[in-house]
Amino acid sequence: MTQSPQDADGPQDPNRPQDPPSGDGPPSGYGPPGAYGSGTTSPAPPASRFAGAFVALGVLLGLVGIVGLPLLLLGIASALGSDRTWLFPVALGVGVLTPLVVGVVLVATGSPTRRGTGLGLLIGWGAGLVVGGGLCIALVAALSNGSGP
Numbered sequence: 001m002t003q004s005p006q007d008a009d010g011p012q013d014p015n016r017p018q019d020p021p022s023g024d025g026p027p028s029g030y031g032p033p034g035a036y037g038s039g040t041t042s043p044a045p046p047a048s049r050f051a052g053a054f055v056a057l058g059v060l061l062g063l064v065g066i067v068g069l070p071l072l073l074l075g076i077a078s079a080l081g082s083d084r085t086w087l088f089p090v091a092l093g094v095g096v097l098t099p100l101v102v103g104v105v106l107v108a109t110g111s112p113t114r115r116g117t118g119l120g121l122l123i124g125w126g127a128g129l130v131v132g133g134g135l136c137i138a139l140v141a142a143l144s145n146g147s148g149p
Contacts, residue, residue, distance in 0.1 A: 051116035058106075058120015059127070062099050066128035070095030099125045 073091035080087065099121050106118025 048112055049115060050119050051112045054113050054116030055120040055123070058103070058117040058122075059124040060120075061117070062103065062121040062124015063128050064124075065099040065121070066096060066125050066132075069098055 070092050073095045074088060077084065077087035077091045103118045103121030103125060106114045106121065108118075
């Protein structure tokens with residue numbers, strides 16, 4: 001006498017759900033919550049952590065800030081006179097690091113609008129450094145190409 005698959009496992013546990021019949025799909029009660037008309041609704045999607053439009057605004061501010069702020073501060077240092085040469089590295093350091101610090105503070109605090117702006121500042125700051133580094137390498141290559149041994 002051949003045994004059926006249920007008999008081979010022994011008596012079936014009453015707490016174990018039954019396998020769905022082949023071809024009919026899952027019986028009622030199976031599936032994710034809210035599926036198959038079970039009467040429950042799925043939870044609302046979580047709120048966004050960053051506001052997308054403000055990320056784009058922050059990128060623009062970051063790019064302008066990493067170029068414009070150091071130039072502005074260097075111009076002020078230059079206008080104050082040549083005897084204050086220590087102002088040039090300070091102005092350059094403050095001008096480059098300000099968008100980074102402001103971006104980190106905005107990402108760490110506040111609403112999705114602030115977080116989005118801060119994230120954009122960080123992205124713009126990084127993009128500005130990459131573009132500036134690329135321009136520096138291109139300039140060095142162009143200047144060294146003209147001089148030969």
